[in-house]
Amino acid sequence: MRASLDNDLRAIHVDIIKMGTLIEKTIEETIRALVEQDVALAKKIREGDDRFDEMEVEIEKKCFSLIARQQPVATDLRIVTSIMKIVTDLERIADHCQDISKLTLDLAGKAYVKPLVDIPKMAKEVRTMVRMTIDAYIDLDVEKSKQVCSNDDIVDQYYHTIVGDLEIIMKEKPDDIKQCVDFLLIAKYLERMADHTTNIAEWVIYSVEGKRYNN
Amino acid sequence: MTNYENKVVYDVRDLNLWYGNDQALKNINLKINKNEVTAIIGPSGCGKSTFIKTLNRMIENIPSVRTTGQILYHGLNIFDKSIKVEELRTRVGMVFQKPNPFPKSIYENVLYGPKIHGIKDKNVLQEVLETSLKSAALWDEVKDRLHDNAYGLSGGQQQRLCIARCLAVQPDVILMDEPTSALDPIATAKIEELIDSLKSDYSISIVTHSMQQAGRISDKTAFFLMGDLIEFDQTEVIFSNPRDKRTEDYITGRFG
Numbered sequence: 030m031r032a033s034l035d036n037d038l039r040a041i042h043v044d045i046i047k048m049g050t051l052i053e054k055t056i057e058e059t060i061r062a063l064v065e066q067d068v069a070l071a072k073k074i075r076e077g078d079d080r081f082d083e084m085e086v087e088i089e090k091k092c093f094s095l096i097a098r099q100q101p102v103a104t105d106l107r108i109v110t111s112i113m114k115i116v117t118d119l120e121r122i123a124d125h126c127q128d129i130s131k132l133t134l135d136l137a138g139k140a141y142v143k144p145l146v147d148i149p150k151m152a153k154e155v156r157t158m159v160r161m162t163i164d165a166y167i168d169l170d171v172e173k174s175k176q177v178c179s180n181d182d183i184v185d186q187y188y189h190t191i192v193g194d195l196e197i198i199m200k201e202k203p204d205d206i207k208q209c210v211d212f213l214l215i216a217k218y219l220e221r222m223a224d225h226t227t228n229i230a231e232w233v234i235y236s237v238e239g240k241r242y243n244n
Numbered sequence: 245m246t247n248y249e250n251k252v253v254y255d256v257r258d259l260n261l262w263y264g265n266d267q268a269l270k271n272i273n274l275k276i277n278k279n280e281v282t283a284i285i286g287p288s289g290c291g292k293s294t295f296i297k298t299l300n301r302m303i304e305n306i307p308s309v310r311t312t313g314q315i316l317y318h319g320l321n322i323f324d325k326s327i328k329v330e331e332l333r334t335r336v337g338m339v340f341q342k343p344n345p346f347p348k349s350i351y352e353n354v355l356y357g358p359k360i361h362g363i364k365d366k367n368v369l370q371e372v373l374e375t376s377l378k379s380a381a382l383w384d385e386v387k388d389r390l391h392d393n394a395y396g397l398s399g400g401q402q403q404r405l406c407i408a409r410c411l412a413v414q415p416d417v418i419l420m421d422e423p424t425s426a427l428d429p430i431a432t433a434k435i436e437e438l439i440d441s442l443k444s445d446y447s448i449s450i451v452t453h454s455m456q457q458a459g460r461i462s463d464k465t466a467f468f469l470m471g472d473l474i475e476f477d478q479t480e481v482i483f484s485n486p487r488d489k490r491t492e493d494y495i496t497g498r499f500g
Binding site (some may be wrong): 031034100101102103104105106107239240 | 455456459483484485486491492495496497498
């Protein structure tokens, strides 16, 4: 009984790590496609989103089956319920990569109103947060998880800076408002990705400590 | 034994128990509240059955048992000389692992206790019979065959009859020692529902080997290990975030 529970948990654990690693890579590609106006890459990201949906369904299925058949309690229960929350947040992050790639395709072939500086920096920060969260998940590292939660403030700071810059551009160049709105959305998606990452870090803390962490 | 106002029914203080030279309970401290179901869990030989049998002094039927410490039942120490064991056991009923009806009719089984206590009035007896069987969720199944032998009932029905027999003498605590371990899942579900409905009128302490059962029906859970009370807390806490690693190891099946 115990051995089969451990095996099932380990299998789900590996699935989460795979999904998380793939998302980290996708964030990098998403921003590269945006910066380099790489239409082919953006299309690839859009088409690849189904894979994350499938992964989410598959992991959820394994969790349901484990709960029904093994009736986990204590740490086991906290881990399984946390995974069910984490997988939702991971899938949302992947969705936002797709959202950004859709805008990349809209913006394709147009000269950007200004060189992209802060958005790639913000994206890099988000990517680092995702990587740290996956590491924290693997090692059940509470301290690292807390670090992720506080890094969310850095991303928020970027978001406000970008919004401020775009406001100025929109006032100065009303013809470029459409493009500015697209960048505004991109910044917002990145900001949401950081929020989902923070949620994941909080669930890691919960699965270790049994208490919800409020940043 | 008449003051039922207080929320605490049992207050166990520094209880130690020995079988000869073997210590079976070590310095147990715990409170059992009114209108709560307290589950007692732990591996075989941990002292959980010994513990609940101490609560109505049934343990004294075993020779060479020695205890120290106090068990306050509504504020009175049950080991005190002034306490009559018979009266204590009337107040504190017990249901066992194997259904043990008397080889008599359903009617006689339920009314055995009240009759011994001198109730003769037919109307009163009839009322006790009906109320007890209804509270034990058995009335509808047996009302047309009250004078049939209890051995003709199914295992689950026999166990509910034993609960009805226990309720007939109007106890305020019901001790249950693995009451569903000999029953199928449907009979088990009925007993569990019954326990839940009896909670509003009684305090129930139940020894169980089923973690799921403890999780489903109890308000508080006590984990015993080799005579020690390792952890005693809200059931929700025990099953989601136990404080002691030994509790965690036991309930998650890592133990031993």
